[in-house]
Amino acid sequence: MKWYQKHTGLITEIISMLFILLFVYAAVNKLWDLENFRIQLGQSPMLTSMGDWVAWIVPAIELVIAGMLIVPRLRHTALYAAFSLMTMFTAYIYIILTYSPYVPCSCGGILEKMGWKEHLIFNSVFVLLAMTGILILSQKRTNPISQTSERLILDNK
Amino acid sequence: MKNTIVKISLCFAVSILLVVGLFGWSQKDIIKDHGFERKLITDRISLVDAISLNKKAYYFAGHDEDTIYLGNYKTPTELIKITLPTLHTTYINIRLGKEGSIQPYKSYTVDVQPPYFYFMEGTIPILKRGMLNNWQPKRFMYDSTYFISAVPTGKKRMALKSISRKTKEYALGLEQDIYPNIELRYDILEKQIDGVFCTDGQMLFSEELSKLIYIYYYRNQFMVMDTEVKLLYRSNTIDTISQVQVKPVTTQNGAVRKLASPQFLVNRNAATNNQYLYIYATGMAKNDSYDDFKKASTIDLYDLRKQGTYSYSFRVPDYKTFKVSDFLVTNNYLVAYQGNHIVVYSLHPDIVTAI
Numbered sequence: 372m373k374w375y376q377k378h379t380g381l382i383t384e385i386i387s388m389l390f391i392l393l394f395v396y397a398a399v400n401k402l403w404d405l406e407n408f409r410i411q412l413g414q415s416p417m418l419t420s421m422g423d424w425v426a427w428i429v430p431a432i433e434l435v436i437a438g439m440l441i442v443p444r445l446r447h448t449a450l451y452a453a454f455s456l457m458t459m460f461t462a463y464i465y466i467i468l469t470y471s472p473y474v475p476c477s478c479g480g481i482l483e484k485m486g487w488k489e490h491l492i493f494n495s496v497f498v499l500l501a502m503t504g505i506l507i508l509s510q511k512r513t514n515p516i517s518q519t520s521e522r523l524i525l526d527n528k
Numbered sequence: 529m530k531n532t533i534v535k536i537s538l539c540f541a542v543s544i545l546l547v548v549g550l551f552g553w554s555q556k557d558i559i560k561d562h563g564f565e566r567k568l569i570t571d572r573i574s575l576v577d578a579i580s581l582n583k584k585a586y587y588f589a590g591h592d593e594d595t596i597y598l599g600n601y602k603t604p605t606e607l608i609k610i611t612l613p614t615l616h617t618t619y620i621n622i623r624l625g626k627e628g629s630i631q632p633y634k635s636y637t638v639d640v641q642p643p644y645f646y647f648m649e650g651t652i653p654i655l656k657r658g659m660l661n662n663w664q665p666k667r668f669m670y671d672s673t674y675f676i677s678a679v680p681t682g683k684k685r686m687a688l689k690s691i692s693r694k695t696k697e698y699a700l701g702l703e704q705d706i707y708p709n710i711e712l713r714y715d716i717l718e719k720q721i722d723g724v725f726c727t728d729g730q731m732l733f734s735e736e737l738s739k740l741i742y743i744y745y746y747r748n749q750f751m752v753m754d755t756e757v758k759l760l761y762r763s764n765t766i767d768t769i770s771q772v773q774v775k776p777v778t779t780q781n782g783a784v785r786k787l788a789s790p791q792f793l794v795n796r797n798a799a800t801n802n803q804y805l806y807i808y809a810t811g812m813a814k815n816d817s818y819d820d821f822k823k824a825s826t827i828d829l830y831d832l833r834k835q836g837t838y839s840y841s842f843r844v845p846d847y848k849t850f851k852v853s854d855f856l857v858t859n860n861y862l863v864a865y866q867g868n869h870i871v872v873y874s875l876h877p878d879i880v881t882a883i
Binding site: 413416417418451454455456458459462463466470502505506509510 | 529531532535536539540542543544546547548550551554775
């Protein structure tokens with residue numbers, strides 16, 4: 372427990388880093404080949420009637436969340452957002468897999484090479500990571516002592 | 529802490545509801561009926577037997593009286609011969625000889641028209657013909673024209689779907705051994721959007737009637753032509769979608785055309801036997817029960833002796849939740865490729881003769 376308490380700061384840091392990496396990678400990949408991403412979204416049975424703006428909105432949200440995760444003051448909110456977004460992606464995959472007559476993929480880059488099962492697991496892991504991050508940060512808020520101790524640790528660096 | 533858990537749960541629930549809502553909303557558009565009516569006849573086919581195949585990517589290459597042949601897109605020289613109704617299965621290897629090796633990224637197809645089988649590829653191009661008993665295809669006619677798909681309509685005569693060099697769009701054509709070897713007909717496929725996706729369709733040859741049939745995938749029409757690919761008539765199917773609803777997109781480099789909308793197929797697949805054209809159509813009719821429609825593949829019949837007028841419809845039930853992906857009809861049976869299963873249904877006699 373001691374180790375855990377000592378390193379909560381580090382854990383949230385790592386979780387945030389992972390999310391930043393994931394979101395920036397995914398967003399850049401989508402924007403890089405926006406034309407293709409738009410086509411893929413159009414092929415999605417769920418999004419076809421949504422119009423082209425979805426193709427902009429999704430990577431934009433990913434980048435905004437990544438940006439917010441960098442700023443410590445916004446990290447808590449950002450983790451909520453990341454958690455929600457990953458939940459939505461996961462729900463989307465689940466529904467497409469279960470109910471759709473055909474399965475298009477528009478996740479971009481290496482994520483596209485994953486099988487749907489791996490994709491589901493991958494997403495679930497990130498959902499859990501975001502949840503862990505939120506819980507840790509909330510704990511700190513209600514427990515100001517550990518917050519100051521973290522600040523001390525950071526200052527010592 | 530409690531507060532946090534409530535917040536997390538709330539985020540979770542809202543996110544899921546949002547996606548589920550989106551899905552529900554998107555589905556509403558799709559399952560709408562198309563405002564036409566079907567004359568549905570029930571209990572006209574009954575399941576005889578089924579076998580499962582150990583590979584994917586099969587298609588029906590053709591049939592003899594109660595013998596069907598399956599080709600495979602991935603292993604183009606392997607055929608499966610299945611005898612009906614016992615489902616006795618024989619594996620056949622097409623022997624291409626020394627000069628005929630299989631190249632990657634090509635789409636070879638086999639078309640069985642007893643007593644011949646044809647071995648074709650449109651980008652090399654290859655047109656070969658062999659006898660059903662020795663399985664060694666040989667060149668047999670002029671074969672220098674590229675094509676997307678080809679259907680033999682006579683001894684040394686092919687109907688082609690090609691991309692015209694002139695218009696860069698799909699056109700049907702006639703390839704034959706006598707001058708002028710190739711003639712494209714520009715009056716058959718009618719362009720609505722891009723001349724490629726919008727005119728795409730399936731070519732069939734009715735040996736009984738010596739007629740070539742072209743069924744558009746994305747609109748409610750098919751055309752009937754003679755063996756020289758000359759248009760005889762057009763006929764509309766019962767669906768109401770006369771304007772193609774696909775949204776083709778050319779990617780920025782201009783090379784690849786893709787569909788930016790789900791495949792709004794009107795006619796998914798078709799087969800012909802005797803005077804009937806069987807079309808597996810995807811549109812729901814006003815008088816279709818949604819539950820019945822969803823659990824089956826609905827097939828509409830058109831009478832080619834009556835200028836392609838609509839006769840009636842029947843349903844092929846889902847087999848282990850699988851819809852029909854390819855099918856053919858013989859005098860006594862309807863054989864469907866559902867999931868990875870070959871499913872044989874017997875046609876009740878009145879389906880063939882009556883009406």
